[in-house]
Each structure stands twice: as structure tokens, then as C-alpha cells.
Amino acid sequence: MHLPVLAAVDIGGTKVTASISNADGILAKVYQETVKTGDNTALPIQVDGMISAVCRLAGVKKAEVNALGVSTCSPFERRDGKLVLVSPNLCGGLTKDRHILPNRWMDIPLDAELRKHYPETVIGNDCITAVVAERLFGAGIGEDNLLYVTWSTGIGAGAYVDGHLLCGKNANALHLGHTFITTENHRQPACGCGDRGHLEAFAAGPAIARDFAEATGDRIAPVEVFRLYRQGNKTARGIIQRAARIFARGLVNATALLDTRLIVLGGSVIKDWDVLEPLVQEEFASAFPPLTKGVTITLSRLSQYLGDIAALSLVMPESWIPVWKAEKPWEKTPKAVKLET
Ligand SMILES: [Zn+2]
Numbered sequence: 001m002h003l004p005v006l007a008a009v010d011i012g013g014t015k016v017t018a019s020i021s022n023a024d025g026i027l028a029k030v031y032q033e034t035v036k037t038g039d040n041t042a043l044p045i046q047v048d049g050m051i052s053a054v055c056r057l058a059g060v061k062k063a064e065v066n067a068l069g070v071s072t073c074s075p076f077e078r079r080d081g082k083l084v085l086v087s088p089n090l091c092g093g094l095t096k097d098r099h100i101l102p103n104r105w106m107d108i109p110l111d112a113e114l115r116k117h118y119p120e121t122v123i124g125n126d127c128i129t130a131v132v133a134e135r136l137f138g139a140g141i142g143e144d145n146l147l148y149v150t151w152s153t154g155i156g157a158g159a160y161v162d163g164h165l166l167c168g169k170n171a172n173a174l175h176l177g178h179t180f181i182t183t184e185n186h187r188q189p190a191c192g193c194g195d196r197g198h199l200e201a202f203a204a205g206p207a208i209a210r211d212f213a214e215a216t217g218d219r220i221a222p223v224e225v226f227r228l229y230r231q232g233n234k235t236a237r238g239i240i241q242r243a244a245r246i247f248a249r250g251l252v253n254a255t256a257l258l259d260t261r262l263i264v265l266g267g268s269v270i271k272d273w274d275v276l277e278p279l280v281q282e283e284f285a286s287a288f289p290p291l292t293k294g295v296t297i298t299l300s301r302l303s304q305y306l307g308d309i310a311a312l313s314l315v316m317p318e319s320w321i322p323v324w325k326a327e328k329p330w331e332k333t334p335k336a337v338k339l340e341t
Helices: 042-058 110-117 126-137 199-203 205-216 222-230 234-258 268-285 303-313 318-327
Strands: 005-011 015-022 025-033 065-072 076-079 082-085 121-125 146-151 155-161 262-266 296-299
Touching (some): 015 042, 025 042, 025 303, 065 110, 110 121, 121 126, 126 155, 126 303, 126 318, 146 268, 155 234, 205 222, 205 234, 205 268, 222 268, 234 268, 262 268, 268 296
Parallel strands (some): 005 065, 065 121, 146 262, 262 296
Antiparallel strands (some): 005 015, 015 025, 146 155
């Protein structure tokens, strides 16, 4: 066995993945639906159970795990120096009166609970970890002014400015989806966080589905709205064009703030990038040229491995980096095994 052995966990609103790696690559990977019932330690208990399962698959003893990297949807608060998850995708108590989650959690003590089992735990916002991974191994290699943006169920971002990773007081930089793009509350769509008029509430995947349902009465998945777009459906075209325009304005806002050079996109919505690219590029290029010209917008090069590498990059030894950069061992990852809940 090539030491050290590292565990990496990616927590999303829908599923959690866990993998075990050594210097040679990712040895095994599992995934499971995110638990949202029980008390507010249910998620850290799930993560610990998944690490036990993936260790068995990898033929590694759990006691051999030297460090744990956790990439997660957020935001965080910091209490007694430890990160506490306060994510509206997981904590039903935070979503005001919308009752969209089967719990009333106000927070998840992720850091404190995981450290009981894994003293060497490092937790990061999934967009901050993604920008680190893209700069180390993906589309952002060598770029000091880099923005990663996920366009998915939510919209989030992570950034380097002059080679410095932006984190912030509670490691929440940049929650781009929760920036206001309107001045009014009245009649503006509600965001998952409970506020009104946020970028995410206009342009994320669920917003596309919501707008289509409001216009037609048909509740279909965002991917179906894209299918209709390709068939020339006028309603679908109008909704997607508007979402793309607003998303592009979000990119302009971030670029105006950070003076970035390269924007790398990930997330489920960009699976339809062939449709979105001309719309986003046109809107982006129409903004104030001194701030936006020379900016490249491109896609993640780590695709399905981004979450694993992002979490792993939090704890990866420096000595692995040149080898992984050259050999891309993640491309040989065994097929992920689904764990039943
Ligand atoms: Zn919001």
C-alpha cells in the first residue's frame, strides 16, 4: 500500500459520494442518497458509514485513513473555530415556511462530528474546492485569475484573484447564486434560501422548470425544457434564453468585482452547453467591454470526477500533484457502487 491513504467525500443536496485514494489513484468510490431525516447529526453519521463501506471495497482498514477531505454544499457558520453547515438544501428549518425538506434542522455540526472519527478533517465549500481542483488539474492550470461557477440546482462560485484563493471569514466566498439582481421583492421569485430576487431564483435548473410550469401548467424537469427548446418550442426557447441572459449577467457581475480572466463552468445545467453557449457568450460580450473583453468562458475538464478531486485536493500531499497532473489517474477510477439507504 502506498501511504498515505486519503478519504474524500462530496456532499450534495441529492447525493453523497465517498472515495478512497492513495498516490496511485482513486481505489474505490461509493454513492448514496443524502439523508435528510433523523436528528442533525444524521449526515455526519452517514458520511462515516459510507467511508466504512468504501474502505471495505478498497481493501483498506478504516484506521489507515490518514486524512479526510469534504467538499460540500454550504454556506457555513463558524462556531468555536469549527465549520457548521447552514445549507438551505439540507436544513429544513432554514427554508422558512416552505416545508420542502423532511426535517427542521437549523444546522449540521459537520466539522465537530467528523473530527471525532477523523482528526485530520478539512472541509470546503464545493465551489471553492472545485476552483482549486480545476486550477491544479483541469481547465484552469496556470491561471491566477480564475472563476469557477456551478450552474445546477443552485448557482455558486469559487475564485482565485492574483493567485490567491478567496475564502472569507466563514469560507463562503462566493455565493454568487445568492446575490440580488433586482431591487424589488414584490413579485420576484423566491430563492431556496428564502430571499427574493436572487440570481439563483431566476436562472438555476429549478427556476427553468418553475417558469415552464407557470407558463404551461406542465411540471417537467429542466432537461425536458431543453429538449423542447431543441424542437423549437417557443415557450421553452423564451424561458431558456432569459435564464441564459440572467446567468450571463451574474458572470458579468462576478467579473466586474474580481477582474477575472478565465471562467470555468460546471454543474448539471451546462450539459446543454451547446444550446446555452451562444446565448451566454452574446450576453456576456454585450456588457461593458473594458471589464469583460478578453475573458474566456469554458467548461470543466474534470467532468464526472470534479467532486472527488475537489474533496481530495483539500488533503492531497504536495508530492502527489505533479504525478496526478501528468498521469490523470482519476480516469481509471473503478465504477462507483451505489449504497442503499
Ligand atoms: Zn438565495
